[in-house]
Amino acid sequence: MNIRPDDFVLEIGSGHNPKARSDVLCDKFIGDDEQRGGAIVTDRPMVEADGQFLPFADRAFDYVICSHVLEHVKDPAQFIAELERVACRGYIETPSEIGERIYGWHYHNWVVNLVDGCLMLRKNEKNSQFGQLFHRLAVTDKHWKRFHITHHNLFLVQYEWEEKINYKILLEHESALDLECPDTLDRLTASDNHVQNEWLLLLKSAVPRGIVSRAKSFLAQLASQNLLSKVAKGKSRQTKTLQEILVCPQCKGQITWEAHSLHCKMCEQTYRIVDGIPRFTF
Numbered sequence: 001m002n003i004r005p006d007d008f009v010l011e012i013g014s015g016h017n018p019k020a021r022s023d024v025l026c027d028k029f030i031g032d033d034e035q036r037g038g039a040i041v042t043d044r045p046m047v048e049a050d051g052q053f054l055p056f057a058d059r060a061f062d063y064v065i066c067s068h069v070l071e072h073v074k075d076p077a078q079f080i081a082e083l084e085r086v087a088c089r090g091y092i093e094t095p096s097e098i099g100e101r102i103y104g105w106h107y108h109n110w111v112v113n114l115v116d117g118c119l120m121l122r123k124n125e126k127n128s129q130f131g132q133l134f135h136r137l138a139v140t141d142k143h144w145k146r147f148h149i150t151h152h153n154l155f156l157v158q159y160e161w162e163e164k165i166n167y168k169i170l171l172e173h174e175s176a177l178d179l180e181c182p183d184t185l186d187r188l189t190a191s192d193n194h195v196q197n198e199w200l201l202l203l204k205s206a207v208p209r210g211i212v213s214r215a216k217s218f219l220a221q222l223a224s225q226n227l228l229s230k231v232a233k234g235k236s237r238q239t240k241t242l243q244e245i246l247v248c249p250q251c252k253g254q255i256t257w258e259a260h261s262l263h264c265k266m267c268e269q270t271y272r273i274v275d276g277i278p279r280f281t282f
């Protein structure tokens, strides 16, 4: 991710594993851990909101991270428009069509491919070909686990954007993935994709898991205290408070802060603040 040292960064769908570099977190399901791998992390400024109705002012952020969210949304056009509205640049990651065909997640609404720098979205038919087989192998079989890590570009779409998100919504029967096409096969099987991942795998196998997770939480702590960029650049990263950047998610009007709620004068909506977290879901 091409995040600059002084970028102000939003992460959508941060869940149990927010990135160290994220300044503000946004998640739709704070009270429900069912679709994630652990308990929600709320260690920095955070809001509960739907990505299709973001409660942030236009261009409040320099960069927005959105990992494994796009495939879940109801209306991708509206969601993408919101990303472009609140940030200048960003990163989107989703499972690829190959990942979706092999694993199959019944709660994904969209199948995503990246073709020539364009995100191609198609409604997920949710007819999982292999049931739970590969989910099981990912846990029990070290060879499959290894293949998944060394070939993660097969299973993932990773897309970085600036100003505009290039995307297309396809008809249900259309697929952007032509596995008969030699160019597609060359791209998917290019061996230089794997070199970096071999190193990652080696590193992962050499360093005990406890140390990795402790190092991660230490880095997150450093990042949240702004120390990382101070060390790196000799100046503090820009920060804004939630008060400065929040707007009404529905009408984008100004909101006023009260002790336990937020109020929009323009559309008369009131939003709760629970445990210090503004709740914009309804």
Ligand SMILES: [Zn+2]
Residues within 6 Å of the ligand: 068, 069, 071, 072, 105, 108
């Ligand atoms: Zn997902």
Ligand SMILES: [Zn+2]
Residues within 6 Å of the ligand: 248, 249, 250, 251, 252, 253, 264, 265, 266, 267, 268, 269
């Ligand atoms: Zn409003």
